[in-house]
Amino acid sequence: MLGMFKAMRQTMSHLPKKKITVQYPEQREVLPARSRGLFRVVIDPSSGDPRCRSCTLCESNCPVQVIRVNHTSKYRLPVPNAARISEARVAAQQGIDIKHLQPVLDDYYEHGTGLIAMLQNAQDVYGYLPRVALQEISLQTGVSLSQIYGVSSFYNQFRLSPVGEYIIDVCHGTACHVAGAVQITEALEEELGIADGKTTTDMKFTLSSVACMGACSQAPVMRIGDQTYGGLTPDQTRKIIRDLMDEVGGEKG
């Protein structure tokens, strides 16, 4: 019975103590400076869809790498039967072998990579994102094709049309511009017979202009494939590109 009195003294001692309840709307605790609150997916009020496009930027930017995006669509596509799948594949297939995509998708199943990573890998396989590849990704992951298209058309890094074998990037950063990048591009346009940003009809060369490549000391700079050429003049450029065209058998226009 003395033990009970001890317990009762203990409870009574808590009666006048300071209460830990926070009267929420009126009284708010000061959060720590680094607190970011609760992360959650914002819902678009008009459609009820999540605004998240599973671009996985948050995943790659998270400093402590705690975010993991595993996207599954709320609106699953109606499951098409096998015949319709193969029909769709045949219709979309324009000389593109879907088999090369399989390792990318297997990697997705294995590691649960995000959509953007998967699209990047797919682009590495084909050089661009063919419609049939997007369709295959959509069929196998359940992400709707429109969402995949939305992601792939949003980011500059994704190309939806095929590019040439050799991509010629001409730097148009400030230093290169001052050193005559415009003339370099003009020379290349003349030699290849295509406008800036286009591809030759034989699918050998794609000409594009990019922002700074980080090689300002060698301005003006051009990059063909992995090879970088610095300190160019228009004449040098013509020589380089002619040699390359002879080497790979490319044709003008």
Added chain:
Amino acid sequence: MDILLGILRAILFVVVAYAVVFVAALVNILYERRFMAFIGDRLGPNRTGPQGALQSIADAFKMMGKEDFRPLLADPVLFTLAPVMVMIGAVSIQLVLPYTQGFLAIDLNIGVIFLVAITSFTTLSILMGGWASRNKYSLVGGLRAAAQMISYEIPMLLSLLIVAMIVGSMRVSDIVAFQAHYEWIGFYAPFTFLIFYISSIAELNRGPFDLPEGESELVAGYATEYSGMRFGMFYLNEYAGLTIMSMVIVTLFFGGWMGPWADAITWLGVSWIGLFWFLVKTYILVTALIWIRFSIPRLQVDQLMAFAWKILIPLGLVNILATAAIILWVPSWKWGLAVFSWVVFFAFVGLFDPILKWRLRKQRERQPVVSA
């Protein structure tokens, strides 16, 4: 004319008794919730009305608004009757309790026996509810309640007999009159009070004796199948019981409505200061009941029954014999009784834990330790 007045008087007192039950239940629920919250370093419900004063009323309306649901296979008569009957005990007890000077329904000459007899209605209705629900949890809860309440009625009755012996009357107003000039029976017989208090906690099915509704074992005990206002009746009875039982204890052991200037203001033949003291004493005891509930953990069933049958009842019997002997043969028996009862009280309080520990150690030594 007399008959008419008598009927009016009866109606008045029944209305008052019901009002006390409902008001006390609503007040006690809120009081307990806030007390519990404060013990747990929280604030408790404080949004509905000033400091949460209207919380219980809101809860009551919520309960009344709920669906009146009866399980398909439940016994329709008993199931409906149980929550109605459960109020009988709480209401009728008050008819022999003097709230204050001149405010007493019936001055029964066997008031003490009436108190004990009417308390059993609660047991009966809880058992009825448990049986009629056709639910194993309800049944076990109801049977537990019956076993517990019947067991603890015995030490309660033994203590009541001591009070009757000391006063020499079973009339409740005599018991109060005996305690004038602060000669409270609680001071003469603290040990009797202790036994009565422990038994009354068990009678109320409250912690640490709240096994009939032990939610960790029995969902909600006998009230599992009840919902809405039927459950509300059980709930009301349980919480009104706090006040009613404290009123009984105050009347029997702490001088009822007696107190300083108890007769100072008399209006309509009723002394109102007496009522004030009665309520103050009652609520001190209610506080103690709540305090005990949130301090002491729940017992096991076997411990509960052992405590009644192996400790309280033998001690009560010894106590009744000793008290009778002292009253019979000791010349200034009031002093003798006070000395005896205080000594036993402190002995019980002081020796309970050591003896329990010693017995437990012995039990453990006797049983071989089985290791996996």
